[in-house]
Amino acid sequence: MRRLSGVLLFLFLILGGLSPGASKLTAQMIPEAPFGSDTGPEFFGLAGILQPLNNLTDNTGAYGIVMPPDVMMGGEMTYWASRAVGIGVMGLYSPATLEAVGSGRGQGPGTLGETEYMAATVNLTFRLRSSGSAGALEPYFTMGGGLRRLKFYGAEVPPLSATDPMATAALGVRVHLTSSVWFRGELRDMASYYISAATDASKLQNDIGITIGFGVR
Known part of the structure; x- marks a missing residue:
């Protein structure tokens, strides 16, 4: 947990420190793009932290199940149909674990085993474009839906693996670094229902995803 907290702080420091500097630098070095030149495909590689906010299952007399925070990685391909609207496909992966939540009579059995967290979504994204020095920063909002897959590697009695529909929404900002390279920071909420087999x-x-990444457009 201490390692993840340090990584999370590092991500915020990068995002907070890079954005103002990149805005000033690109305002001097990169001319304003002509109308229509910022449409077309865009790809981002992402890395960050997965922070689940809820237990998978609550205590039912023995112990509940929780997925602790872990690293997350993935990518997104977006096609910008206009200066304001784009549609994209995102994939995210985390090599997570499952742990037991102790009952009132004592602690649970600890780590239950390794699991894989996989999510795939289709997203509709709206961005705010500006001219001048503010054009180096591109705030955006996105929402969409898809599937979340939990693949548990261990004794499943009852079964723990599941594939569930998922809705997602995110806020973020892109920072223009060069004529075709962008930096991105994002806070994403991924909501789904987990049904206990027991x-x-x-x-x-x-599930909250905090990611940074670099992309090309």
């Missing part, structure tokens, strides 16, 4: 009870999951 009780058939469904539980809302909110």
Whole structure:
């Protein structure tokens, strides 16, 4: 947990420190793009932190199940149809673990085993374009839907692996570094329902992804 907190702080420092400097630099070095030149395909490689906010299952007399924070990586391909709107496909992956949440009578059995967190979504993105020095910064909002897949590697009694529909929304900013290279920082919420195989009870999951990345357009 201490290692993840340090990584998270590092990501925020990079995002906070790079944005103002990049804005001033690109305002001097990069001429304003003519109308229509910022449409077309764009690809970003991403890395960051996955922070689940809810337990997968609650205590049912023995122990509940939680997925601790872990690293996350992925990529997104977006096609910008106009200066304001784009549609993209995103894939995210985390080599996570599952742990037991102890009951009131004591702690659970600890780590249950390794799991894979995989998400694939189609996103509609809206961006704010500006002219002059502000044009180096590109705030955006995105929303979409897809699937979340949990693949557990261990004894599954009851089964823990699941594939569930997922909705997602995010806020972020792109920073113009060169004529075709961009830096990006993003905060994303990925919401889905996990159904316990032991009780058939469904539980809302909110998985927060904090990522940075570099891309080409």
